[in-house]
Amino acid sequence: MSRKRGENFFDDEILKHLPDEYKKFLTDFETDPFYPYPFQEDIHGPIQIGLIPGTQTVFGLLPTEINQHALYAGRSGSGKTTANRHTFGELYPRIPCWFIDFKKDYRHLLPYAPDLIIFRWRSLRINPLRPPQGTDPLKWIQIFADCFCQSFGLMSASKSLIVEIIEELYETYGVFDGRDIYPSMFEFHEKLERRSHRKGLPWDERGYITRSKNKTTVCVKLLKDTFDCDKGFPLEDLLAKNVVFEFDGLMDELQTFMVNLILSWVFTYRLEREERGSLQQVIFFDEARKVFKKNYKTDLGTPIIDLMVTQIRETGVGLVISDQIPHQLSDAAKSNCFTIITLSLSNGKDIEDMARTMRLTREQADMLNKLEVGQGIVKLAGRYPEPFPIVLPNVHIEAYLSDAEVDRKMKQTIDGFSIVPRTPLDSIQRTQHSEKHDSSPKQRHMKQPSDSTTGSTTDSSSDFIVKVNEIKRVKKKLARNFLIHIEKHPHMNVTETYRSLGLSAYKGNKVQKELVENGLLEEKRMGKSIYLILTEKGRAAIGSEIPKERGRGKEEHRLYQEKIKTHYEGLGYSAYIEKDRYGKAIDVLVMKPTMTVAYEVELHNTNHIMGNISRDLAVGVDRVVIVTTSNLLEKIQKRIGAAYPANTVSIETIDTYLEEA
Numbered sequence: 001m002s003r004k005r006g007e008n009f010f011d012d013e014i015l016k017h018l019p020d021e022y023k024k025f026l027t028d029f030e031t032d033p034f035y036p037y038p039f040q041e042d043i044h045g046p047i048q049i050g051l052i053p054g055t056q057t058v059f060g061l062l063p064t065e066i067n068q069h070a071l072y073a074g075r076s077g078s079g080k081t082t083a084n085r086h087t088f089g090e091l092y093p094r095i096p097c098w099f100i101d102f103k104k105d106y107r108h109l110l111p112y113a114p115d116l117i118i119f120r121w122r123s124l125r126i127n128p129l130r131p132p133q134g135t136d137p138l139k140w141i142q143i144f145a146d147c148f149c150q151s152f153g154l155m156s157a158s159k160s161l162i163v164e165i166i167e168e169l170y171e172t173y174g175v176f177d178g179r180d181i182y183p184s185m186f187e188f189h190e191k192l193e194r195r196s197h198r199k200g201l202p203w204d205e206r207g208y209i210t211r212s213k214n215k216t217t218v219c220v221k222l223l224k225d226t227f228d229c230d231k232g233f234p235l236e237d238l239l240a241k242n243v244v245f246e247f248d249g250l251m252d253e254l255q256t257f258m259v260n261l262i263l264s265w266v267f268t269y270r271l272e273r274e275e276r277g278s279l280q281q282v283i284f285f286d287e288a289r290k291v292f293k294k295n296y297k298t299d300l301g302t303p304i305i306d307l308m309v310t311q312i313r314e315t316g317v318g319l320v321i322s323d324q325i326p327h328q329l330s331d332a333a334k335s336n337c338f339t340i341i342t343l344s345l346s347n348g349k350d351i352e353d354m355a356r357t358m359r360l361t362r363e364q365a366d367m368l369n370k371l372e373v374g375q376g377i378v379k380l381a382g383r384y385p386e387p388f389p390i391v392l393p394n395v396h397i398e399a400y401l402s403d404a405e406v407d408r409k410m411k412q413t414i415d416g417f418s419i420v421p422r423t424p425l426d427s428i429q430r431t432q433h434s435e436k437h438d439s440s441p442k443q444r445h446m447k448q449p450s451d452s453t454t455g456s457t458t459d460s461s462s463d464f465i466v467k468v469n470e471i472k473r474v475k476k477k478l479a480r481n482f483l484i485h486i487e488k489h490p491h492m493n494v495t496e497t498y499r500s501l502g503l504s505a506y507k508g509n510k511v512q513k514e515l516v517e518n519g520l521l522e523e524k525r526m527g528k529s530i531y532l533i534l535t536e537k538g539r540a541a542i543g544s545e546i547p548k549e550r551g552r553g554k555e556e557h558r559l560y561q562e563k564i565k566t567h568y569e570g571l572g573y574s575a576y577i578e579k580d581r582y583g584k585a586i587d588v589l590v591m592k593p594t595m596t597v598a599y600e601v602e603l604h605n606t607n608h609i610m611g612n613i614s615r616d617l618a619v620g621v622d623r624v625v626i627v628t629t630s631n632l633l634e635k636i637q638k639r640i641g642a643a644y645p646a647n648t649v650s651i652e653t654i655d656t657y658l659e660e661a
Ligand SMILES: Nc1ncnc2c1ncn2[C@@H]1O[C@H](COP(=O)(O)OP(=O)(O)OP(=O)(O)O)[C@@H](O)[C@H]1O
Pocket: 074, 075, 076, 077, 078, 079, 080, 081, 082, 083, 324, 373, 374, 375, 391, 392, 393, 394, 395
């Protein structure tokens, strides 16, 4: 990145003329709250940003610093877009830059950067349901669902529905069997539409479906052409290019969705490739509060975008974000920017907010509304600890491009991108129907017939009353419901079971006692709670078809799996028991927004722990957590030793999951 000053492509008149121009600003050292200023050696860097007023000191950033994100905060007209254009000039052509543009601000850079590709949103083609190459489809479902729900203000219940629907779609399209055909937003919408016509849906589910469908309707209506593809433009090739994505005129929610999606795509794609280290790409975006919102109105926990801003730097992507109303920006965005530059602000709340973020003194904060256009205060998170004033260069744009000119200039480039058209749901289902008679691989997941040890228990025609005529003290129907409930929800402790069945403690206890006395249930204490386990006889009484877990401690193992699953589902993640990944069964697989975690329940300190861990990592999970009892914790810790870094393999006790009510 080293180059001589003035070698960038803009006419950086400010760097030549600034000292004279700047004399009007903060030259009274006696009263200047930022004095003394840094020396040149404190703040030099190849990506030149501006000059210290009244001096020849150039403030420049290092590529590693841009990689740790920058924020420009300033009122409308304070010079943010100009500063971004100038920074682009400093990076061009070495570091590819993307612009997320809501105001057609960056297309005018085309005369200076002839290789710039400008996508007006109508000309873009993208399929949000196609994961970046190499990404686990299950992981992408989570990321997509988070982007969708957070952008459209949907709650976690809708997220579960969306995850379920897309899983079904992926199943239908054969994605899990490795086929390279994906559903699009249109099929997602159609599936919701079909679901909404089902009879007898519970009212709450109908509500989630309607709310989600309203949003997909907006997507397929307003972004009809954009989403009309299975495979859109090759984003992976565009990563190395300078690209403007224009989203002006789209409704707010759609803008947010598109930005969330594009950032998530870049992040996931790069993370998968482990492209770590140096600065690979810079993404600029104005009006950052559209994405980094202060108060998200969903119950989905930390927004995926906030999680991403902390991690995307590891993949070599630097974000340069700007906003006019910084107090509405999320704290994650502000606290994760190495460079913060505040330009002129007039709103009291914004001044307070930026003064706090930059840790300015009262006198320094008072300067924020006295700054003129192009003047700013810089605070770095390292290198030079004190805030200091700068003046930014102006960038004269010679020619402003109209829509027609952009369309004309981009036609050839955009026509050169090919897309794969989508396969509608009907036609994929027709193909599937004709294949159905073959032995499909899905049969692998079908319930296995029970073997001789459990065979006698699967007689579904068994009559409960005949088998348990010794039940005398409670109603047989209630006893049967109690047993069925335990079969369905083995992870609930007794209190939860009573509550879920709507029984008082007295009544619940009475049923439980009778069933235990008659050998249909067994009580088991785990942690502070008592759990109920169906005995062989209990299973036979209700004709249970769920194969019995065999072997020492199997019920306990299963219970722990259920506990872990419910815990993470409660946090809004998807969790799967005995999830098969490329032939490796994982006790509980939890899809978190930025990583896939395998939870392995270990109730014995045996040799197979190490094999289990290495096989989990080999099938691509990001982290393995061994969950065990407090008795075994130390022994298992010793066995694993320092074989893996703590952020790859860790150990927890089951108590974390048992103690919740
Ligand atoms: N560094 C500068 N020195 C002198 N004038 C400047 C400078 N930066 C911007 N200006 C002037 O101020 C005008 C507005 O700048 P710019 O569009 O960058 O503001 P902005 O902060 O992006 O505004 P908005 O929030 O409305 O998008 C420019 O057209 C230019 O004339």
